[in-house]
Amino acid sequence: MPESEIDLCRRSAIDQLAALASGELSARELLHETRRRHAEANPVINAVVTTDFAAAERAADASDRRRAAGPPARPLEGLPVAVKDLEDTAGMRSTYGSTLHAEHVPQADSLLVARLRAAGAVIYGKTNTPEFGTGSHTYNGVFGTTTNPYDPTRSAGGSSGGAAAALAAGLSSVADGSDMGGSLRNPASFCNVVGFRPSMGRVPNWPVTDAWDTLATNGPMGRTVGDAALLLSAISGGDDRAPLAFPEPLAAAPETAAAPLRIGWSRTLGGLDIEPEVTAVLDGDGLPELQRLGHALTDVEPELAEADAAFRVLRGLNYARSFGHLLAEHRDALSPELTANVEFGERLTIADYFEAREQRTRVYRRMLELFSRIDVLAAPVTAVLPFDARTTWPREINGIAQPDYLEWMRASWRITVTGFAAISVPCGFSDTGLPVGLQLIAPPRHEDRLLAVAAAFERARPVWRETPRVLAAASSTHTSNMEVV
Template sequence: MTEVDIDICRRSAVAQLEAMRRGEISARELLHETRERYDRVNAEINAVVTVDFDAADDAAAKSDRRRAAGEPARPLEGLPVAVKDLEDTAGMRSTYGSLLHADHVPRGDTLVVERMRAAGAVIYGKTNTPEFGTGSHTYNRVFGATTNPYDPRRSAGGSSGGAAAALAAGLTSVADGSDMGGSLRNPASFCNVVGLRPSIGRVPNWPLKDAWDTLSTNGPMGRTVADTGLLLSVLSGADRRAPLAYPERFEAVSEGFAGPLRIGWSRTLGGLDIQPQVSEVLDGQGLPVLHQLGHRVLDAEPDLEEADSVFRVLRGLDYARSFGSLLAEHRDALSPELVVNTEYGLTLTVEDYFDARERRTSLYKGMLELFDNIDVLAAPVTAVLPFPATHTWVREINGSPQPDYLEWMRASWRITPTGFAAISVPCGFSPEGLPVGLQLIAPPGAESRLLALAAAFERVRPVWREHPIVLTTATTPERQLVETETPQ
């Protein structure tokens, strides 16, 4: 299947922009097609949870007038976009997936949204997220669960699960996400799209409670690597309110690199339990592509054991600071996952914090030493295939019990405290048709290297073009939101 055979809503954003440039479709017509797609499939996957098509139609009409007047096209000119519901959108309900904010309508945009609007995006709605982005399965008590376009009985991942599902189904041209412990990469892997966790400071945002946070970051998602790089160029660049921001705007570079890369092939990311079905796709469908591209691939298992406690401590303290005051008055309105992580954070001490910082430095040193011999580390994004949407989180992997909702996500969040950049690129499908992504990891500031390698991989294996089953089904399955067991 070539891209011209793909319906307009699921073509790459780059191709949609080219179609508008050539006059084959207008911004209002593309929004109309997106609305028809929303009306037809969103009820089945619940990816987009708030919409304002009237305001979006006005924005699209303005975009068309700009083109007709011969004004220079902005980077996202006329593209229909739905924004993650953790981001404030002026005049549009922004709930953060929480009952406490179910009717919240902000007056202003966050910086991420400001930049997308300024780049010409036609924002028509919001994508679903777990409460305050907590957990890697997208469900909440405001809107319910988001499910997977490739199997609506399965999870879309999270916390950017609504964004990933919307991309896969053709409900948004590009998508913003955020990533503390894999919230960009995990849903990208589950939904056969691309998600990039950039270096801290590459994508600044505002307002923030902690402008010095080095654990969480916003980042771009797309159906293709080029789309993801395009959005990164829009979201990047200095802002005086963001002290850690890279001073320069990221430029989407040509897809290439000088000479073969040294790629470390990690099957377990330092000894994790990985489902055989995931490993079989990566070894059987991903590894041969890297060889075909002419790279030198060698086995490499990083020592990331320290990452486990470092991440848990730093995340726990972040949750204690952000949500500790809510527990006394609003415990019943909060998700079990949020309560558990906040309570853990409240048990931690200043000594725990400084010990975690020191061990994080040791962890970073170890990664630098590993990268003395490699240019990119390739590894699983997730330890499991997309799991049933009726489950809140994965309880066991290969017979090993997972003690809490964070444990099964380690293939993503072990990278977070290292500070390295990481991208999930579609790799292939299990025999039952479930997507599997490949995680490519590189030192801070090396987004160009990751995007170039991911783009070359995608050219050989353009599995993003695989048609989601939700686009061929008409029935809406009854959706359960939570299990009966209580997370530990």
């Protein structure tokens, strides 16, 4: 399907900007269409959970006046955007997915939101997230469950599940996400969009309690690689409050990849259980497309077993530090996942912490050795297809029991431990019509390489253009009778 045949709300953000620049479209008109789409699709998927269209209309009108006045347009000028509900938005409810903050209205923007506004984004709402971003299935006690636009009985992933579902359904031109254990990449794979975990320090974050954290980072999401690169250019760059931040933002346009690159093809990311349906899409659509693009592919399996213990310890300590006081005071109000993370962290010792740091260092060294022979690692993003949204996590993979909600996410969080940059790009669909993403991985500070490879892959396989079922049903019946899980 050519992009010109895609409905306005699902066109790439770059195409929407071109329409705004040419005068074919105004920011107010684009916001109006987004509001109409929100009314049509959001009751089914529950992706955008708080809105303020009145404030957004004022921002859109100001954007139109600014564009008409003649100064160069800002990078996101006039694009309607919904922000993840972990980010503070001044004057707009920000709950963090927690009943303890159900009516919280911040007085100031987070750094990321301030940068979105400065770049010209028209912020109209917040996207759903699990409680404090805990988990790769988006549900909470405040707003309920976000479901998948390609099958509203299935999970949209998480913790940026609201963002991914909003992008797929055309409820946001671009979207921010955050990623500790795969929260950008997992929902991108589930919802047929792009999610990019950049190098630590590429996207600074504020406010934070630990300015030296090297597990969690914010990052861009988009319907296309170019859209994600555009957003990354707007939210990256130094800030004095972020000591690990790289000083300069990345360019908005991905460079052209020089073929052939040496690409390592990993089916199990070091021995993980991966559903055959996921492998079938990656082997059947992803691998041959990279070969047709001229890249030299070699089967590899990285040594990542030590990443498992390291991640659990470092994450557990993070949760104990951040949420231990909440567990002591509000145990009954917290999710089982959050409670389990905190309790695990509180049992850890200083010896566990230092062992985890040493394990992480060994994992990083082995990855560097692997990358002396390859330029990019290609692997699954997730071990499973989007699962039943009424469950909290997949209880087994290929008959192997998953002891907790973290275990099934290892295809994403093993890469978190390495510190490498990683992008999920749409690859194809299972026989049952469920999206599957391809994870492309490169060493820190090599985002340009990943964006170039991913953009070329996307041009060859533009599966992001496939209309989600929730929109196809709405357009054919003019009203939806789908059940919200």
